[in-house]
Amino acid sequence: MNGQTYNTNNVIPISDHHSYIDFHKKNNKNNNGNGGGGNDMEKRLSKLEAGIDYIKEKLSSHDDEFKKIDDKFDKIDARFDKIDARLDKTENIYTKLESSVKVINTKLDNLKENCISYKGLFGMFAVFTTIIGFFIKYFH
Known part of the structure; x- marks a missing residue:
């Protein structure tokens, strides 16, 4: 289940969403108008x-x-x-x-x-x- 999608309705497990969100925050530290608050x-x-x-x-x-x-x-x-x-x-x-x-x-x-x-x-x-x-x- 880790990182795999189900063939019938393209559902990603919630644990994979959390890892994606953490990855996104790590790569965009200052979010200058790119969808987040920032400093x-x-x-x-x-x-x-x-x-x-x-x-x-x-x-x-x-x-x-x-x-x-x-x-x-x-x-x-x-x-x-x-x-x-x-x-x-x-x-x-x-x-x-x-x-x-x-x-x-x-x-x-x-x-x-x-x-x-x-x-x-x-x-x-x-x-x-x-x-x-x-x-x-x-x-x-």
Whole structure:
């Protein structure tokens, strides 16, 4: 059983695992990131902590930048709101002008009709005056 594997399911006896682990520890005395702790664990942890502090600092500075960008977008939104209000006023003015133009066009159309009616009336008056003048001249 020592060091032999079973053919049916490749099982190594536990005693062989212990000898392998001891051998691994003997050959890797300082384990510098090769899967174990080692003597420099404090140094590696302080490096990691310094890295985390740097990342936090960078994220904090980015947060400030994002806040500035958000403020700028808020100002742009306020400007768009003012523009929208102006466009609404302009649209209302345009609608009022459009209805005024329709009223003016209606009045002009009525005036044209009245003018044609008056021309016809004045034409008829001229014809009657001519006929009366003719009768007066020849029958009087």
